[in-house]
Amino acid sequence: MSAPPARAARVARGAVSFGSGIHAERLVSAALERDGFEILACRRRTPFGEIDIIASNEDLLCFVEVKHRPTLADAAVALTPRQARRLYRAADFLLQTETTWARSAIRFDLIVVDRSGDMRRVKDVLRADQV
Template identity: 45%
Template sequence: MSGGGTRSPRIARGRSSERAGRRAEALAALRLRLTGWRILARRLKTPAGEIDILARRGRMLAVVEVKRRPDRATAGEAVLPAQRRRLARAADWVLARGEALGAGGVEGLRFDLIWVDRLGLPHHLPDAWRPDGS
């Protein structure tokens, strides 16, 4: 007998969560595209951590965090201060490599939140937080 039987449900839940997260990010990217944003990257790996979506509209660059949550309050609470600091460091890394990532010539940077509710509807909260904590 192998001990794999007890791990299987956990692995299945992990895969299910991964698929649900990818679906949420796809819905978020679609929402952004439909409102005039160009998606520069999804799941962008940086030395500071991962950015769910990096998007640009005109001269504005948005670092977008995607959450699957039932409402705005729950989604906002899910982005903890440590994660906000990590995203700010990741944004600094992106800005330092601006042209290579299509982010050159930006005049503004903001941190947005998109949450996908229980019905699968994406909701966009522009400028959800600032690196200085506001």
């Protein structure tokens, strides 16, 4: 028996969104590497949620949230307070469990990607006193 048409359409949209999100994360990883970052992990799951990209550059450890939307403006407002708390808790968990990732500075960045592949990085998008 097949799924009702509305459910099937929702499942199809979800698959497209998932695929475009993976593509955006690959674009961002390549851009970070061009900027001199080493990618430590992608799509790293924790009990508190998933972090899209974890990268390091000398003494900086950067937790990156990637958002893919039709326009950069749409993506820039896509990090909700709930997602920010999840990101912070997941990063805190990883800092306690991945001792080799210790760096003197930690930063949370949001990198937004539009449907044409253009990117915008918002550095230091999240601070401990904001969650």
